[in-house]
Amino acid sequence: MVIPGRTLPRPAGLLPASRVVAPAARRVAIVSASVGAGHDGAAAELERRLGADGFAVDRYDLLDLLPAGLGRAVRDGYHRMLVAAPWAYQRIYAGTERAGGSGPTTRALLRAAEHRVLRALRPDVGAVVSTYPGASRVLGGLRLGGRLTAPVVTYLTDFSVHPLWVAQGVDVHLAAHAVPAAQARAAGARDVRVCGPVTDPRFRPGGGPVERARARARFGLPEHAPLALLVAGSWGVGPVRQVARELRDCGAAVPVVVCGRNQALARQLRADGVEYAYGWVDDMPGLMHAADVLVQNAGGLTSLEAFAAGLPVASYRCIPGHGPANAAALDEAGVAVWIRDPADLRSALCDLVDGPLGLRQRAVGLALFARAPGDGPAAEIARVVHRPGPPPPPPGPGPQHRSRARRLALTTAAACAVWACAVGTGVATTNDGPALIHALGHGLDPDRLAPAHSQEGHHS
Template identity: 75%
Template sequence: MAHAGSTTPRPAAAVTVPRQRVATPGAGRVAIVSASVGAGHDGAAAQLARRLAAHGFAVDRFDLLELLPARLGRAVQEGYHRMLVRAPWAYQRIYAGTERAGGGGPVARALLRAAEDRVLHALPPDTGAVVSTYPGASRVLGNLRLKGRLGVPVLTYLTDFSVHPLWVADGVDVHLAAHAVPAAQARAAGARDVRVCGPVTGPRFRPCDAQGRHDARARFGLPQHSPLALLVAGSWGVGPVRKVAHELRDCGAAVPVVVCGRNEALAGRLRADGIEHAYGWVEDMPGLMHAADVLVQNAGGLTSLEAFASGLPVASYRCIPGHGLTNAAALDEAGVSVWVRDPADLKAVLCDLIDGPPGRQQRARGLALFDRPQDEGPAAEIARVHRSGLADRSRYPAARRHPGPRRLATTAAAAAAVWACAVGTGMATSYDGPGLAHAIGHGLDLDGLSAHDSRTGVHHP
């Protein structure tokens, strides 16, 4: 999940991210497939596209949810959101179950198979490599590679510090990791070619001087001489945000500045509680990070990377289930964030991070993630794989014939029927409603068993 928040309310999240093309002739063409689930996957895709364009590539971006049949993308997005808000225990159970077991459910496989043709035919014929920033997209692309229907390299860019086994997809040629910790987890999950290439964030996320800090606080109307703790909860503002905001205020270590993303109702409740600096969607997140002394987060996604790039120390606290907990553990292992497990430790940890040796050490480790030559970053690795694929096309299987429209329509109709039953029932006591929505959207079985992970390309049939 990514950062969120705003002085100007942002429209409700659309189901799809419009296809974007950067028509820069020269190096070749790369496609990026993401998903508008939260904001972190799309945020990584946008930054990869920017960097690839700077390398001379033409870049096409696609949203996997947009390419699902029968407009099922909205069901995936809304179901996942509803489950995180109303039944986080169900998400934790599914997430933990899929870490332990293998094999995908038949409904999940059918849905992802139904997306294969749409993904394949969305790719321009001169595409030289495809990059996934979402586990479901990796599965679809990997399956196309394994079937010989996609004839160019496929890469997965791991957006999180923790790597769920679903990230490692059979058929994917290369997995790109921001740090040695996620790289090791990817290898343990079965990935063969894993390359550490550093994180990607926007260019405005960088350290500032004392004047920049003063100006940022003035723009947001924040106190100039008090320590500030920036509390973020992803683009949807999920988790026990209200409780944490009160704990931050009451512990006395820092003034809470809360970003609630698209959850404007939560921002309103916080202001009614007396939390003066509570925002919805914030366009100027670099400015807020320049104003703050420490970041408190609960998901460990893109916002944490942006804080590292800004020289802002990070604490993980009261994390959301699933990837929030595993990201907190991985960030803590890497030494770039502190995981506060006991509320009694909150004040002491914040004081250490704001004005103590632990904070200075963590800032240095976070900034070091971005301290690498231009030719060692993610875009450079993608360019290398692109070149290797173009140089040796003979090693990729020939494309296979596109199945007839009747077969696709049948699969889509079956998936649509399942979705209608699953999402329409609302939240029940088991894995119907949002639980099933998330399970299918990520390629999971209905009982919380893990999907068959996908792994390696663009010959069109």
């Protein structure tokens, strides 16, 4: 997806307006990636805010700019691994976290994308913003090499900061809260600024009992029962059926499940007797106004939207990798409760729905959005547009920096065998080869990839 510039609104009946020509330093490029919906969601809201401030904005999908059409293979491989072999993704995430970054193949792949990214950027661009770790690596490399003179800003979309997020050459890192800001600094980032989260302005606190009743009526939900909104991202991954049954059986709230684009999951839930199961929902703000608590498993954009809507959030049975990492960071920040023990599910939900914990969580979540407009992410990006000076010095090694010698010894043959096991085919086909790049590029260690037991990665 390439969205080259914004167009001016025009009265009906006139010819299409010409594309905006930005004055010097009034153009910003945003590079995201269509991996789930969180990175693109942050990019879309940054685009809206910067456009409202008078900037011309170009948006790019990094996966479209990878060579040889590998972007789709990377996205599909990541999706398949989360569904078929979450234990493998957990080990990839943990291994790269310990090593402090990516493996040699990922670095080679991202270097191969540098020319395509540079060619896509307009010559009058005043700043480039990344909402995806891979994009930060590409842009940082261009900045360090002197081929990109415009400053680079990384907007950290998650509350937990994996070392892949912190790339040499990036001028500024923006964080939603002090917790991810501290993690970014620990990983070696120099200029880190806390500027609050970005969410669609439709996500706001509900208008009281009348709006709540109308929202429940629109979705055909019970008028008076407490409702637990269960979300699993745009892909509907994780042990969603298990969690939905646990929510129903514990009696604290009626589960209302959003399965994203996973229509098969919605059908399975209805067959399980979970009455309120939806696929893709366009009116998520309305559904949040109808609910009493959000239960999530990844800690991404939906959690931030719930905070903006004044909805308390619980993390439970998180997906592997970034799921538990985000849950821990959200819990540390005090904005969401991490339910680690199923025995605590009922009591925690009751307290969130109708107790002091829920009142406290609503207040803390809303406080994230209390900043003045001049202190938000778009304002920080505007401040660095065409900032003079050379690229920043390379970040110092974070405390997690380790030797990569063993990872560098990984062979393609071993990685193919691992991938074949991960997808459950027993054969590494030609079509699986490009998708393997995502796994191989993170420098997998074969000795760390055998699953400890079949349930790992499904529990928080």
